Amino acid sequence: MVRMLQNLNLIRAFEETVLELSGEGLVHGPAHSSIGQEGAAVGAMAAARPGDQINGTHRAHHQFLAKTLNHVSPSTYDPLAGPLAEPMQAVVQRTLAEVMGLEQGYCGGRGGSMHLRSRESGVVGTNAIVGGGVPIATGVAWSRKRLGQGDVVISFFGDGAMHQGAVAESFNLAALYNLPILYFVENNQYAVSTTVQESTRETRLAARGQAYGIPAFTTDGMDPLAVKITTEKALSILRKGKGPVIVEADCYRFFHQNGPLPGSAFGYRSKEEEQKWRERDPPAYMAMRMIESGHLTKHETERLRDEAMAAVERAAENLLEPDGNRRRIKPNLWPSRSEVDHGVRGDMSEFDGVRYEEKEDHSGEVVERKFIDLVSGVMGRRMETDSRIFVIGEDVHKLRGGTNGATKGLAQKFPDRIIGTPITEGGFAGLAGGVAADGHFRPVVEFMYADFIYVAADQVFNQIAKMRHMFGGDLPVPLVLRAKVAAKSGYGSQHSMDPSGLFTQFPGWRIVAPSTPYDYVGLMNSALLCEDPVLVVEHIDLYQSVGPAPAEDL
Numbered sequence: 243m244v245r246m247l248q249n250l251n252l253i254r255a256f257e258e259t260v261l262e263l264s265g266e267g268l269v270h271g272p273a274h275s276s277i278g279q280e281g282a283a284v285g286a287m288a289a290a291r292p293g294d295q296i297n298g299t300h301r302a303h304h305q306f307l308a309k310t311l312n313h314v315s316p317s318t319y320d321p322l323a324g325p326l327a328e329p330m331q332a333v334v335q336r337t338l339a340e341v342m343g344l345e346q347g348y349c350g351g352r353g354g355s356m357h358l359r360s361r362e363s364g365v366v367g368t369n370a371i372v373g374g375g376v377p378i379a380t381g382v383a384w385s386r387k388r389l390g391q392g393d394v395v396i397s398f399f400g401d402g403a404m405h406q407g408a409v410a411e412s413f414n415l416a417a418l419y420n421l422p423i424l425y426f427v428e429n430n431q432y433a434v435s436t437t438v439q440e441s442t443r444e445t446r447l448a449a450r451g452q453a454y455g456i457p458a459f460t461t462d463g464m465d466p467l468a469v470k471i472t473t474e475k476a477l478s479i480l481r482k483g484k485g486p487v488i489v490e491a492d493c494y495r496f497f498h499q500n501g502p503l504p505g506s507a508f509g510y511r512s513k514e515e516e517q518k519w520r521e522r523d524p525p526a527y528m529a530m531r532m533i534e535s536g537h538l539t540k541h542e543t544e545r546l547r548d549e550a551m552a553a554v555e556r557a558a559e560n561l562l563e564p565d566g567n568r569r570r571i572k573p574n575l576w577p578s579r580s581e582v583d584h585g586v587r588g589d590m591s592e593f594d595g596v597r598y599e600e601k602e603d604h605s606g607e608v609v610e611r612k613f614i615d616l617v618s619g620v621m622g623r624r625m626e627t628d629s630r631i632f633v634i635g636e637d638v639h640k641l642r643g644g645t646n647g648a649t650k651g652l653a654q655k656f657p658d659r660i661i662g663t664p665i666t667e668g669g670f671a672g673l674a675g676g677v678a679a680d681g682h683f684r685p686v687v688e689f690m691y692a693d694f695i696y697v698a699a700d701q702v703f704n705q706i707a708k709m710r711h712m713f714g715g716d717l718p719v720p721l722v723l724r725a726k727v728a729a730k731s732g733y734g735s736q737h738s739m740d741p742s743g744l745f746t747q748f749p750g751w752r753i754v755a756p757s758t759p760y761d762y763v764g765l766m767n768s769a770l771l772c773e774d775p776v777l778v779v780e781h782i783d784l785y786q787s788v789g790p791a792p793a794e795d796l
């Protein structure tokens with residue numbers, strides 16, 4: 243409990259400092275304060291294990307700090323014994339550096355306040371698209387379930403995100419696949435200025451669970467211990483393999499959406515309402531309860547608070563220097579300009595030493611083969627040699643290998659690796675993105691027609707395409723997206739487009755468009771080796787074409 247209180251204090255001091263620095267022009271871009279919501283994050287993270295994974299939204303400093311601080315906190319650490327333990331002090335400084343855009347931050351300063359990621363602590367990466375991170379977290383849960391090591395995922399988001407299709411699609415997929423994920427809603431009562439009542443007729447957000455067969459809890463988000471107990475209950479359901487679960491924590495953001503003014507300054511709520519919630523301010527409330535119950539003296543709670551403030555001050559001092567009567571960032575702490583484009587895509591070192599042969603000098607037997615047979619043939623061959631590969635998409639597990647035979651025979655051979663989905667393009671594309679980013683499996687996503695990619699546009703272009711670069715440049719995202727182009731097939735304007743041009747606008751993607759059976763073998767093999775997302779464009783006009791291709795060597 244003392245550690246929980248100290249995490250509350252640290253987060254509060256951190257957020258106050260960020261607001262101060264922001265006011266001095268030392269934070270580039272928004273910094274959405276979590277002041278008032280610390281209880282939800284600290285309570286939830288007190289129930290999590292080190293191997294558990296989390297992600298969050300634009301407002302995630304509190305969740306990030308709670309998870310990373312717990313991760314490095316030495317087992318012997320006693321917050322009352324003296325200054326903050328060194329690894330925890332480093333977490334505070336690196337987090338502040340990331341928020342300020344500095345090189346020593348978790349993502350080299352590129353992610354900033356809204357894109358915080360720490361692989362080692364189990365923070366998958368926080369997301370600035372409201373609802374956009376939820377399918378990705380769902381994918382991490384899919385990956386962790388397959389790994390079978392008992393890890394679970396906690397996906398934090400706000401009441402506003404509840405109305406996004408991405409969240410609804412994630413609920414459905416997680417329930418369908420029985421995934422170990424806790425959807426943790428911090429209901430702070432407002433999405434910017436819009437109330438829950440203005441957003442939905444069913445204002446009991448946790449009740450959404452019923453529609454998907456997901457058990458749900460509500461809890462008092464201002465009381466960290468209540469949150470801890472509720473989260474423990476939820477996680478015990480997940481750990482028994484009975485996930486997913488929803489937890490809705492009622493809480494309040496004391497300030498406006500962003501910046502140092504209260505919401506009442508913008509007229510969408512009253513000072514009286516704010517005062518009422520402030521009476522249950524999580525750090526003060528927990529300190530008071532611990533004094534009342536005899537766990538701490540008033541003096542001890544004050545010492546803890548003072549040390550938390552001093553720790554954040556030390557971190558800020560290490561990053562700043564005087565500049566006349568102001569402060570400025572130490573110039574040598576900025577990332578180098580040469581790093582700007584680092585990691586838009588990987589360096590392709592995974593291709594070092596790879597065999598490369600043209601048809602004319604192919605070392606094995608070359609025979610006439612049908613294009614479509616190679617689509618299933620190459621996939622089957624690679625699935626034999628690489629157990630990380632799985633295919634996900636609509637009807638890929640049935641018919642005779644999906645609607646065109648691209649997965650012919652594979653569902654029989656690899657029944658748990660050819661995953662048929664409901665019609666939920668954003669949901670399964672995002673899920674695959676999360677799996678790829680988690681680093682244990684290699685998803686192959688099939689879109690029945692390329693035009694359906696637009697339904698999943700956020701996941702395809704905002705998430706999968708940007709993940710590596712956004713989180714600092716070193717995150718592999720090995721995902722293959724097979725898109726069928728059906729031009730001239732009579733399906734009309736919504737089934738006929740080639741998406742390649744659009745993908746070129748999102749340079750995180752690599753694009754290949756094989757036009758012969760021989761090229762298909764090489765290019766699909768390359769796509770399945772690549773550590774970047776690869777779009778494989780397949781024109782269905784080519785499926786029945788015949789041409790020279792390797793007889794065996796796929």
Ligand SMILES: Cc1ncc(C[n+]2csc(CCOP(=O)(O)OP(=O)(O)O)c2C)c(N)n1
Pocket residue numbers: 300301370371372373399400401402403404430432433434499
């Ligand atoms: C898809 C999308 N729409 C709109 C926004 C702009 N926006 C950022 S935060 C926010 C409110 C989100 O409310 P909620 O989900 O309740 O989270 P909170 O800000 O309260 O933590 C909005 C509208 C966005 N970032 N992404």
